[in-house]
Amino acid sequence: MQLFFSAHIEENTVFLDADETRHCKVLRKTEGDQVQVLDGKGLLIDCRIHSIRKDSAELEIIARNRYPRQRPYYFHLYIAPTKQNERMEWMFEKAIEVGLDEITFIETEHSEKARVNTGRLERIAVSALKQSGQYYLPKINPICKLGQVEAKGMLLAHCGPGEKKSLRELCYPLADNALIRIMIGPEGDFSPSEIERMIRQGAQPVHLGSSRLRTETAGLYCAVMLSGLV
Amino acid sequence: MQLFFSAHIEENTVFLDADETRHCKVLRKTEGDQVQVLDGKGLLIDCRIHSIRKDSAELEIIARNRYPRQRPYYFHLYIAPTKQNERMEWMFEKAIEVGLDEITFIETEHSEKARVNTGRLERIAVSALKQSGQYYLPKINPICKLGQVEAKGMLLAHCGPGEKKSLRELCYPLADNALIRIMIGPEGDFSPSEIERMIRQGAQPVHLGSSRLRTETAGLYCAVMLSGLV
Structure with a gap:
């Protein structure tokens, strides 16, 4: 059955926003048709279309199905946005497919970009x-400065020298409901002083295999x- | 030092093609400058620029440095091209960064695309x-029909029902110089008869985690x- 998304759900009614209403019309759905709606918080709702207007639609709720979280860990990624938006956007899309629970964008010394379009990322997240x-x-946080992030327990993926462990060595076996926070720097990597400060404050250096990987x-x-x- | 690529190397001379010569000029390299050249087959060559013309350059070889293969396995990916070229291209770029030795594009029943631009992929590979x-x-093979591929020993990543193992269960621990061949279907997956035939001929079904992933x-x-x- 066709799947929609809504962040506006009341006791007996789901409201679709302009984007989802347009999608509904493209699929030639009409009043009386049954559809399913995700709320992005574990609910899959069976609905019947009550009315479709130009920019909104009202759906009558037939049944609510609650799903538990699928993964036994919570992955919070901290990452410096890439110069090209599209590289960050595809990484975000793919990471959601595979498993991502929260993302925080960071501004670092070598960052060439200190803005992200969170509205666009929200649409990508719904689609993924x-x-x-x-x-x-996933939760999308606004961009913040590196110094504002709690370093303790952070897995710091930097390309500088120094001893590092692999993700597997650091995270396996997974603790129950493990919270895993990983931080990835910008195209020019973190500065030596940023790395030194993060490690001094309790971050754990991690390596991501033997190749030099792009940020995304x-x-x-x-x-x-x-x-x-x- | 600046890095170039050449597929045309003689005893004492490296020849750059038009693309790499243009790149050389953009970087304002001139006769007498030292650069390094990759041959894509394990050689890193120290060179001095002998002459630069409009569409070609000749470099004098100073020293050849041979590097062994970095990975203890050989990964050959068989994949149906996606409708959108860019999705396949970024997958290819990223897979090379992480580790890919050979790619073969396949044409399947549900394929909407049966052509790939191998010239473009070669340029992406050089850049990655x-x-x-x-x-x-990595070796880039032309597209071929699913029926022409040796099924025996292939790890078949399909989304249909049936028992499957994870990549780790099937490949760990890695045999010395393991050859790992994995096949991924098109946007609409393999057809049930394709899956049945591949498995009958010796392919091993594999799952790629708990989510439904896009082809790329x-x-x-x-x-x-x-x-x-x-």
Whole structure:
């Protein structure tokens, strides 16, 4: 059955926003048709279309199905946005397919970009969620400065010298409901003083295999590796 | 030092093609400058620029440095091209960064695309090689029909029902110089009869985690997972 998303759900009614209403019309859905709606928080709702207007639709709720979180860990990725938006966006799409629970963008000394379009990322997240058959939308945080992030317990994926362990060595076996926080730097990597400060404050250096990965490849690499630890 | 690529190397001379010569000029390299050249087959060559013309350059060889293959396995990916070229191209770029030795494109019943631009993929491969600090170019095979591929020993990543094992269960621990062949279907997956025939002929069904992955995400997922088995 066709799948929609809504962040506006009341007791007996689901409201579709302009994007999802347009999608509904493209699929030639009409009043009385049954559809399913994700709320991005674990609910899959069986609905019947009550009314479709130009920019909104109201759906009558038939049944609510609650799904638990699929993964036994919570993956929070901290990453410096790449110069090209599209590289960050595809990483985000793919990481959601594989498993991502929260993302925080960071501004570092070598960052060439200190803005992200979170609205666009939210739309990508909804689309990736529907496509990959999952029930939980990742949390998208606004960009923040590196110094504002709690370093303790962070896995720091930097390319500088120094002893590092692999993700598997650091995370396997997974603790129950493990919270895994990994931080990836910008195209020019973290500065030596950023690395030194993070480690001094309790971050743990991690390596991501033997090759030099681009920022966006590194983000997806982590999502895949963690999914393999289950 | 600046890195170039050449497929045309003689005893004392490296010849750059038009693309690399243009790149050389953009970087304002001139006669007498030293550069390094990859041959994509394990050689890193120290050179001095002898002459630069409009579409070609000749470099004098100073020293040849041979590097062994970095990975203890050989990963051959068989994949149906996606409708959108760019999705296949980024998967290819990222898989090379992480580790890919050979790629064969396949035409299946549900394929909507039966052509790939191998020239473009070769340029992407050269760029990914330089970027990720590796020495071996992956082999790019032309597209072939599913029926022409040897099924025996193939790991078949399909989304249909049936018993499947994970990549780790099937490949870990890695045999010395393991040859790992994985096949990924098109957007609409393999047909039931294709799956049945491949398995009857000796393919081994494999699952790629608990989510439904897009074709191109699945390709990269395999490259990352294999790199984690080392």
